[in-house]
Amino acid sequence: MSFLKPRRKTTRSPRVVGKGGDLQKLHIRVTSPRIVMIEVVRGLYRSAKIIMMLVLIGMIAWGGYLGIRHIFIDNEEYRLQEIKLETNGHINHARIVEVTGIDLDASIFAIDTDHIRKCLLSLPEVTRCDVERRLPGTLKITVDERLPVAWLQSAHYGFLGKVEGGVLADEDGVTFPCEGSLWETSRDLPVVMVNVAAMGTFHHGKKLKHPEVIRALHLIKVLTASNLRADWKPQEIMILNEYSLEVTSHDGSRAVFGMYDHERQITDFISIREHALKTLRAVEHINLIPKKNIPVKFAGAPILVTPQKKQTFPSLNDRDIKSIIDRN
Template sequence: MGFNGKFSRLFKRPRGLTRIDFKRSEVDFTSAANQAIGGAGLVARAVLCGGGILAVVMLVYGLFEILKDRFIYSNPDFAIRKVDVHVKGYLSPELVLKWSGVSTGENIFRVDLAAIRRNLEFVPQIKQVTVERVLPNTIRISVEEREPIARILVPIASSNSIRADQVWIDEDGIVFTRLDRNNEHVHARLQSLPVIIGISPTETIAGYALQAPEARAAIEIIKWLQRSTVVVFDQLRILDVGTPGAVVAQMASGAEVVFGLDRVPQQVRRLREVYELGRRLGRQLMWVDLSVTNNLPVSWLPLEGEYSPVNTKNLEKTTPSLRKNA
C-alpha cells in the first residue's frame, strides 16, 4: 500500500458516524423560525385583543362613574333633608344628632353609616345604635341609652378638701356619666339608686366594665334583689365592696347584710326567708351573715324592754326552711 492509501485511511470517516445533511438542517431551521414567527404573531394578536377588551371595560366603567355621579351623588333629590332620631332613654335627640356628625344637605349615599355608628358608640352612656338610610332623603338613627342600676361615689381631691363625684353603672358593670342632670325627674330617680362604695377610683373609667370580684358580686346582688320579693320588706341603699371577699349591704331599715361573692341567687333567697321569718316572729332584722355556709347568724332588733339584740347563732337548727341548700 502506497503513501496515498495510508493517507486516505488516516482521514477515513469512522464507522457509526453520520454525515451531516446541511440542506436538510437548513430546511428544519427555516421551518422552526417560521413557527416561532407565527407564535409571536398569535401572542401579538392576543395582546391586542386583550388590550381592546380592557379599553372597552375602562370606557364602560368611566361612563358608569360619570352617570353615577350625575344621577346619584350629585342628584339634589338625594340630599339629606331630615335626620330622624329615636332615643330609648332620657338623652335629648339634639345631643345625639350633634354626636353623630350628620348634617342636612349632604348626599345620602356619601354618608358613612358605620362612621356615624362608631361616633355614637364612643359615648359611654349609649348602649346600642342603629343607623339606616330611608330613601330618598332621610337618615334614621335609633339609640338605646344605658339603664343605670347603681351609683358609685368617686372621691376627688381638691386644693382644700376631698369631695365625691358620681358615676353610674348598668347591669353589665359599664361605667358612665350622666349628661341629663338638669332633668328633675331623672335626677330624682337616679338619686334613689343604691350606692356602691369602696371602689378604687382607677376602676371607674367611663366606657369600661368594673373588674374587681367584689364589684362584680355587688352588681349580681343588685340584679337579684330587684327580681326578689325582698323589696317588699326592705330597700337596698348601700353596698360596701371595700372588704376583700365580701360585700356588705346596708338596707333602708338600717339592717346590715353580709354577702359572699359566690352563689348570689341562693343568698338572696335565704335573705328573703329571713325577712319572712321576722314578719312571722314580729321582729325586725338588724344583721345577718349570708356568707356563712354551715349556719345562718342572725341578729334582730331588741323589742321594747330588751337590753340587747336577739342573737340567733344556730337559726337553721330550729328553722329548716332557712337551710342554704333547701
C-alpha cells in the same frame, strides 16, 4: 411604433454596503420655517381638541352634579323630617343631636351616616349603632346601650356617688359617666361604696379590674331578680373587706353578705324578713354568711298594730292545743 415614448433608462445608485455585507441606509431630516410652522399648528390643533373634550366632560359632570343636587339635596321633599330612634336604654333625640351635630334642616342625603355612627360608638355606654336613611325624610338610628345597675363612690378615684356627672356601672362592671337623660332614669339605683384602692387602671367603657366591685354588682343583679319588697331593696352596698359586703336597705336595715353563694343568702334574707314582718318586729342587722344559726338583731320593741277587723276568739280546740303547748 414610433409614437411611443421610449423608456428612459436609469441606473440604480450604488448602495452602501458595510463590512460583513450589512446594508446601510442614510436618513436625512429636512427642516424649514414653513415645516416648523405646520408642525406647531398641528400640535395646537390636537391640544385644542383635547381641551375641548375635557371642557365638555367637565360641563357634563357639573351639570349632572347640579341636577342631582336639585333633585335630591335641594328638594324639600327629602328634607329631614323625622329621626326614628330605637334603643334599649335611655339615650334620647336631644342627646343624639348634641353628640353628632346633625343639621335638622339638611337634606337626608346631605347627612353623613358614617359620621353619626362613629360619634355614637365613641360613647362608652353605647355597644352597637346602626344608621340608615328611609325615604323620603326619615333617619333611622338603632342603638344598643349598657344598662346601669349601680353608682360607684370612691374617694381614691374621685367617684362622687349618686350625683349628676357621677359614674355608673352595668352588671358586667363596665363604667360610663352619667350624662344626658341618664340622671332621671338612674337616680334610684343603689350606690357601691369602694373603700379600697385596688381597681387598677380605670377607663370608661372598659370592665373594672376590681373583683370585690364585680361581686357587689352580681349581688345587685340577684337582688333585683328576687322581686323584693320596695323597702328591702338595696340603697347602698359597702365593700367591708375581701370576703364580705354590707347592704343597707331603703328601710335602714343592714345585712352582711359574702362574696359568693348569693342565691342562698338572699333566700335566707327573704325568709327572715318575712318572718319578722309577720311577728311585727323590725330587723336592724343580719349576718347572712353563716348557713345555720344566722345572727339577727331586731330594732326596738315589737310594732303594735290596731286590728282592723273584729277580734275573733279561738275555738275550744285551739284553746286546748294552746294549753298543752303552754304546759309543755
